[in-house]
Amino acid sequence: MRIPARLVLPVLVLLGACGAPASAPGGGTQPGIEVRDAFIVQPPEGREVTGGGMQISVTGSPVVFTGASTPVADTVELHTMSMENNMMQMRKVESFPVSEGAPLVLERGGNHLMLFGLEPLQVGEQVDVTLTFTDESGAQQTVVTKAEVVSPAG
Numbered sequence: 233m234r235i236p237a238r239l240v241l242p243v244l245v246l247l248g249a250c251g252a253p254a255s256a257p258g259g260g261t262q263p264g265i266e267v268r269d270a271f272i273v274q275p276p277e278g279r280e281v282t283g284g285g286m287q288i289s290v291t292g293s294p295v296v297f298t299g300a301s302t303p304v305a306d307t308v309e310l311h312t313m314s315m316e317n318n319m320m321q322m323r324k325v326e327s328f329p330v331s332e333g334a335p336l337v338l339e340r341g342g343n344h345l346m347l348f349g350l351e352p353l354q355v356g357e358q359v360d361v362t363l364t365f366t367d368e369s370g371a372q373q374t375v376v377t378k379a380e381v382v383s384p385a386g
């Protein structure tokens with residue numbers, strides 16, 4: 233018995249559509265990413281560097297948080313913070329993993345965003361921040377969130 237050509241064709245088309253959300257292999261769905269409570273700390277007068285944070289949770293398959301950008305800063309880095317030789321040390325990292333059981337918390341005193349070349353910001357201002365993620369298939373996903381500018385006092 234011959235396999236009709238028209239049954240073979242759709243399979244090839246699906247394989248060619250790598251990274252398309254509607255045709256995730258294995259019947260998986262695109263990860264759902266939720267971002268909450270994003271903030272940017274208002275930098276001290278005359279300074280252009282500050283920190284920021286947010287909570288990122290995901291449903292479905294895990295993702296990797298690979299970067300952020302905002303119109304009000306030249307660059308945004310991902311930083312870890314840890315105690316080394318009795319001193320708090322910040323380190324730049326390339327990414328943070330986020331999975332369903334392990335949401336990512338970016339906060340003051342912990343893992344955080346570091347913003348450089350900042351425009352002057354007012355407390356209470358809402359700023360767009362674009363976050364970039366990579367899923368298991370290597371596909372990129374971006375999420376735009378609003379970050380509130382908060383007082384350095386907390």
Ligand SMILES: [Cu+2]
Pocket residue numbers: 283311322323344345346
């Ligand atoms: Cu930092």
